[in-house]
Amino acid sequence: MVSVSKSMFFSARSTQAEYFDAPTRSFQEVCDGYRHLGQVNRFFHFAEPFQRLIPRFLGAVRCQNLTLLDLGAGDGTLGRELSLWAEKRGWQWRFTSLDLNPQALSLNRHHANVAASVTDLPFKDGSFDLVIASQMTHHLDSDTDICRHFAEAWRVARQAVFLNDLHRNPALFGFIWILLHMRPYPRHFREDGLISVKRGFRVGEWRDLARLAGMKKARVWFYFGAKVMLYAPKDSAATPGS
Template identity: 30%
Template sequence: MFERFATRSYELERLDKGDYTPAEYRRWQREMWFIHRIFGELRALRRTLFRDIQAAGDGDVSVLDVGAGSGELLRELAKWTAARKTFFVGAELNAEATRTIKSDTLAAIQCDALRLPFADDSFDHVFCSLFLHHLDDDDAVSLLKEMSRVARKRVYAIDLNRQPIAYYLYKALGRVFLQRFTLEDGALSILRSFRPVEMVEIANSAGLADVRVDRSMVNRLILSGRKIS
């Protein structure tokens, strides 16, 4: 029963295949924000990136969110740091999502996450959330390399932990309030995700230093590290 959790699944999610209608995608965006807010991404962001921004003092800060979706996490981060001068950018491949991100406080660019159109050391911090598991192992390493290339300080990757309890609880609870597209892709996301030791391995392969993998509720792992100077 649990053999399927021993190694990552490489079955593509519908989101990655583009196999969804515009209406399904819009509902997916709403449901994902509910999941972000209730089940962990905001908590994970506060425990890591926001904590490090606060610890750095009152100076200017710049942040890039890679695979930003509709930009909701960036919006929350902008609220938390409203008292200081900030430059926040969402990088997203989906054109509709890119348009959604843009606002008075957020910039957005449509681009390939593995080929970020920024110079080295362009941002203080670079993060991604629930994005790493969409990639195969080699591309996950490439993503972390590219994130660290454009980051002056640390990079952060918030993602799921591949474990049976989370998988079966998600499927049971998700049937109550999620559309089929979100439910099925979310379950597959857990099967595609990394375990802590695997996260450390890809971070080491990407050449990151001072690597940490922290756990956060609910079923979240937070990989962080910095480039080797």
Template identity: 30%
Template sequence: MRLMFRSFGQRDAAQELMDDFTTGGPELRTALRHLRRLNRLFGASAPALYGIRRLWIEADKPRRFSILDVGAGSGDVNARILQWADANGIDLTITLADVTEEACEEARQLFREEPRVRVQRSNVFELAEGCADIVTASQFAHHFDAGELPRVVDSMRRASRLGVVISDIHRHWIPWAAVWVTTRLISSNKYILNDGPLSVAKGFRADDWKRLAEALDCPALFYAWRPLFRYAVVIGKRELHTMHRSGME
């Protein structure tokens, strides 16, 4: 309950239970299934699609391209991206990458009838150079502190041909309270109860993205606040971006 009285001025440094790789098993897989419900309720796919569409337009709307989603969990946010590809006649392939076998198994099960999706167990720091057109990370960046995050994003940039899309949570008391209540209504899973609200407290504000751009020496980094307290961050490899300063701090 300590977070009930915390300040959201700084990112929480506590480790999420999902980041302890010495645990896992069936309870973690259950957590991933419950997380899919939370993602649907809070519109987690929308900021990722916003960023992907931006890079797609800047690349002159290719009819065929690939996405690598790192830290993908069960990859459920990509279902909406596949629907968008269908609607626009795009030949899209998606690779879901996660470091835990539990997440990979959940992703394989979820997309077992989807030939456009493949799953691989891999670390974000071990990505092959230029292995996908767009590299995405949905609700993954907040697992890293400010010192680690530039290295994570650099690895994603090297792996991409067109650019990087990061979608993550706006650190604010409103989404924290909404997640705290919702997790207790839909789940008794220890990962969900602990990590759901904590992920909001570990989320971002506009100044965090400005500092990331400075750390990367990347003035082209673009960020935008999106509905339901999310951020979409886009780092393209074309020189078409200008720094966007959000109205929501």
């Protein structure tokens, strides 16, 4: 009975709002939120999928010089970390960080920032070699918005789109609950972490939305029990093996 209840509980996405997305948050709350989020992201090695898979998918030659758009970049931590990682390998990865919240982007000083919506990107077709996003898509409420987000990412990408987000499952929910109670995080941050899992996705959901968004050759898969991954190459880019 317990397993059935859990399965039913996670069968559909939650639309419960996260405090993290509230426009009324003070600047100090924004700063604190990204500081806490950074701690959790480092625990999960959030840059690892990009570090491991981008070179595998694009190849070393293409990786030598890339322009990347990070959607829902927040304070720009992912872009900065990946830029430094690429630099150590003799590669140049130039990031543009896009987020709806200008306060979050103000924390990404001395870098290229754009305040805009992921459903209406202010760029020409094929403006970036690679468009990425990490755990951003679940902040969108409707399938219509998600499909538009996918389509816009596809439109402005020249070589490929590479996205990931949380997989909606009870095991991850339980693990996140334990992790968030191991440190004295604010109550709303703990609640948001659990809501994020409930707002997460299943592989089939992303596969259907990618097809509706016109992402040819999109591959969607379950990643290490915690994430849904999507990689969609343009005709000129490498296609990952199945």
